Amino acid sequence: MPLFRSLRKRARRLLWGWAYRRLARPLLFTLPPETAMTVGERALAPRILWRALAPSSAEISAPASVGGLALRNPVGLAAGLDKRCAYLGSLAALGFGYVVGGTVTAGPRPGNPKPRVLRLRERESVINALGFPGDGLDAALRRLERLPRTGARILVSIAALEEQEAADCLSRLEPVVDGVEINVSSPNTEGLRRFHEPEALRGLIGSLNAVREKPLFVKIPPYKTDDDEERERVLRLVRVCREEGVDAVTAANTIPVEDARLATGRGGLSGRPILENMLAMLPEVRSELGNDVGLNACGGVASADDARRALAAGANTVQLYTALIFHGPALVEEICAGLQAKPAVSAEPRAAIA
C-alpha cells in the first residue's frame, strides 16, 4: 500500500509537470513576458482551486528553520512574484515552506518605463527592470489582513529610501506577517545603493531594530566571486548584518546587466545563469555570518539537486522565482520530494572568520 501511494503521488507530480511544460508554458511563452506574468497572476487568483490541488503535508515535509522561524520545508518563494501580496494564499498552497510577498513600498509606484522584462528562453533566465511597481503599503496590508493562514510562513519584502519610512512600513506590517525582509539590493532602484555603504546599512538596520519584534531578513546584492573588490564590499555589508543582529541574510538579488532592449538599458539577471555564482558566494557569506545568523540562498535554484547544493554550502533555506516560470507550480513539490529522498549533508564544520 505505501508503495502504491508513493507511485500515485509521483504520477500526480509528473502529470502536473507535464501539463505545465507541454500545455501552459508554450502558450504563455507566445505572449510578451509582462503579459504572461499578468496571465499567471490571474491564474493564481482562485485560491480555493490551488488549495484543492495542494500537495499533502506529508509530501512537502522536510522540516527546517531560519532566523528563529520553524518551517515545514526549506523552500521559499523569493520576493517579486507577488508584489502586491494578492496571491500569497495560492502560492503558499504550492507547498512552499515560506513565501515572501512584495517588494512593497510605502506609497503606490508605477515602476520603470516598459519594456522592462526580457525572457531568455534558452538560458532559463529573465532580465527585469521593473523597479517596484505596486499599489503601496495600505493596499498590501488590507490583503494580508484577509489572508487565511495555512502551513507556510508569510514574510513581506519592503524597500524604502529613508530609515524612518522603512521602520514605519515594518511596524505596520509586523502584526500580519511572520517576518520582514528588507531589500537593499534591487539593481533597478538607484536610491537603494545608498545602503551599500556599511554605515548607512547599519543606520537602517538600527532603525528597524528599534521597532521590530519579529524576524528581520536582509537581502544583499550579489558579487562576482572572481572580483575581490566587489566581494569585500558586499562581505562588509554581511558583517554589518551580523553585528547588528539581523535574523537572516538572503544572498542574493539579481545580477545587474546591460541590455538595450530594456527601456532603462539595464536590469537584473535571474535564473539558471546565476546559480553557480550564488553557490560560490554561500560558504563565504556563511563564514562571515558564523552559525547564529540564518542564510537564505537565492539565485537560479531550479531542482532538488540545486537546493541540496545550496544547503550543503551553508544555507538554511533556498528561495526561488525564475524557475517557477520555466518549470511551473509542481516544482516546489518536486524539490521537497527530492530533499526527502536524499537530504542535504551540510559541510561541517563551518568555521567563522575571526
Ligand SMILES: Cc1cc2nc3c(=O)[nH]c(=O)nc-3n(C[C@H](O)[C@H](O)[C@H](O)COP(=O)(O)O)c2cc1C
Ligand atoms: C520579474 C522579477 C521581479 C523581481 N522583483 C523583486 C522584488 O520586488 N524584490 C526583490 O527583493 N527581488 C525581486 N526579484 C529578485 C528575486 O527575488 C530573486 O532574488 C532573483 O530573481 C534570483 O532568484 P531566481 O533566480 O530564483 O529568480 C525579482 C526577480 C524577477 C525575475
